[in-house]
Amino acid sequence: MSDIRRLPPNSIIGIFGGGQLGRMTALAAARLGYKCHIYAPEQDIPASQVSAATTRASWDDADALEEFARAVDVVTLEFENVPVAAVRRVAAITSVHPGAGVLEICQDRILEKAFLNRIGIATAPWAEVTGLPSLTAAETRLGRPAVLKSARFGYDGKGQAKLIPGAEAAQVLDAVGADRSILEGFIDFALEVSVMVARGQDGEIAAWPAVENRHVNHILDTTIAPARVSPAVVAEADRIARHIAAEIGLIGVMGVEMFVTRDDRVLVNEMAPRVHNSGHWTIDACTTSQFEQLVRIVCGLPLGSTERHSDAVMKNLVGDEVDAWPGILAEPGACLHLYGKAETRPGRKMGHVTRLTPRKGR
Ligand SMILES: Nc1ncnc2c1ncn2[C@@H]1O[C@H](COP(=O)(O)OP(=O)(O)O)[C@@H](O)[C@H]1O
Ligand SMILES: [Mg+2]
Structure with missing residues (x-):
């Protein structure tokens, strides 16, 4: 253009x-x-x-x-x-x-899920909840266990509660404490993956390969790149991320979080229209990182290659895990990133380390 x-x-x-x-x-x-x-x-x-x-x-x-x-x-x-x-x-x-x-x-889990379903992307079954009557109706349809999430402002598992058999629905509603929330059927996933996708001002799309994410206390702990899933799942995750980027009219970089079910279906959990923690590995393992790609896009430059030259495992350094930094510096193949935060607090992301190994496979 x-x-x-x-x-x-x-x-x-x-x-x-x-x-x-x-x-x-x-x-x-x-x-x-x-x-x-x-x-x-x-x-x-x-x-x-x-x-x-x-x-x-x-x-x-x-x-x-x-x-x-x-x-x-x-x-x-x-x-x-x-x-x-x-x-x-x-x-x-x-x-x-x-x-x-x-x-x-x-910004709104209800608008997000409605958008995804409208463009033909599968998600967990869900229902909007605005109080106890709608929660009761929703759980009749979705069953337990289910997850209740505030529609807005959740991150790192905040504003979420699980509705398990025997739990008091009113208490779960109170724990989430939002006027508008979403009840989602619980997905017994095999693993969680994400795809970082970029779309330029001219509509060109580039994506990095799907990666595997492990959470501890609802905070991303480890990203394994590439994800250890079948080629069919890799292709499906890539197709979904590109479809979302195009349909939403993204200009920038987006993280698309997905569940891979035990029978290899791919469901979208949520999307973040920005660089994402699960894309940090691209700094050290790819020709163009997610951050450089965002800069290229907003400055109207051509997209860079998302080619990965190494395989990588990214580990977040959360809270006092960051105290391990001197040892990490001494490790061959370890790329240390510290964020310069003034105070270490439990649950706070203080830095990350990406451990590289020679690229294997596709
Ligand atoms: N419907 C669901 N079924 C099973 N697990 C879920 C479901 N929704 C969320 N989770 C788990 O909780 C984590 C955090 O939920 P998510 O919706 O991604 O919120 P956040 O904004 O906190 O990242 C997910 O990465 C996943 O492990
Ligand atoms: Mg998430």
Whole structure:
């Protein structure tokens, strides 16, 4: 398309959100000669340490948002719960990728599942819950066990509770504590996989191979790349991720989380319209990382090759697991990434290590 604006090096990329995802995006941007300007409300902003500028302001500060929009050449995001009103305010002044329409769907589990089913993608069976009567109706249809999740603002298993046989439905509803939530049938999956997919301003799509994700305490612990699944499952996961990216009109990078059932069906669990923890391995094992790909896309450059030159196991360093860093530095084949967070807290992602081995297979 002729209206793609190719931003030259030295241009300024604005990033909504200042966590480790923004930090690694800024590092990738720096390598290509771009500068980053972070917009985030928090006190401790890991991305700021490696960026040219930071606006520390709330999501509803109209003046700060407009000033930020005028100070940058394009805006992207590393946090999918940026209020859509903030995105629209900035989008009136400069381009924001991905756009507000994509965020609206991905911020709400009900809109997300409805969208997926509408475009022909299978998910867990689900129902909207707005109180005890609708929960009772939903569980009659879906049975137990089931998972109740707040429609909005959940992450790392927060805002979720399992409805198991014998549990009091009212208590589960209270535990989730949301006006709108979604009840999902429980999927007895064989494993969880994800695909990182990228779509450029011209509609070109690239994806990395499906990877296998293991969670501990609802937080991603390990990603194994590539996933140890059949070629048919790899192809199906790839097809699904590309179909979603095209249908939602993604401009940027998206993580699509999926369940692989014991009979090798692939169901989509959720999608995140941003770089994703399960894509960190691409920094050290692929020609183009998820972060560089996002930079290329928002700057109107051609997509990079997603070719993997190594196999990889990415381990998150959560809480005091990060204390192992000196030993990791001494390990051959281990690539250490620390996020510069001021304080170690239980459950907080402090860094990750990607262990590389020579590429085997497809
Ligand atoms: N319907 C389900 N059936 C079985 N396990 C589920 C289901 N939904 C979520 N889980 C488990 O809980 C984890 C977190 O749920 P998810 O919907 O991905 O929320 P979050 O936003 O916290 O990542 C999933 O990775 C999966 O292990
Ligand atoms: Mg998830």
